Amino acid sequence: MASSDETLEEFFPKYNPPIRAHKHTCVGLGMEVMKRLKVLEKDFPGNYVEWHERETRSSVLKERLSLVYVARAYLTAVAVTEKRNLVWDLRSLLARDPKGRLSAGIYFPLKLKDQQFTMFFDNNNGKQRKKLKFDTFLELQKIPDEVVDEVEQCNDQLRLRDGELLSVLKKLATIMADQEYMAELLQVNDRIVQLSAGN
Structure with missing residues (x-):
């Protein structure tokens, strides 16, 4: 004590x-x-x-x-x-196999421009790794069928409810499109980095 x-x-x-x-x-x-x-x-x-x-x-x-x-x-x-991890410039949603190895998920850095994420999963052709733009997910009805299929495969391997990953990506796309919010979030992160630089 x-x-x-x-x-x-x-x-x-x-x-x-x-x-x-x-x-x-x-x-x-x-x-x-x-x-x-x-x-x-x-x-x-x-x-x-x-x-x-x-x-x-x-x-x-x-x-x-x-x-x-x-x-x-x-x-x-x-x-x-x-x-x-209150403020962190790399976000992720990941699944691991029983040995602790990454098996599926998404990850992305927080930034103002060129906002994209990486999605990875396994399919019949082996490990797949795709870079996708968040703005693709702003309007669900305009997402290409091939992308929807890949998101569903990743969703299953993340062990989420049907359609949950697609819903999460839509919400993330909306957040990432809010330039004012993103600028403020990145400013808070930069300030924390500056404050910790001397320690």
């Missing part, structure tokens, strides 16, 4: 969880976060806790700052992971 005069940095020293590419699961990390945040909620009141991440791939260090929302009770390990 943290004492009341202990600083956040003293209580929450640089945390280096044992995450390996072949063993990482969000559940273990989420459980560890839950244990630490429960004490922080009492000793460090407020709605958010800063979460500093360091990721090294091929000797390239990438640092990120996320905000963890702690004002409400803990729900699930996935909820904690989602809350710490």
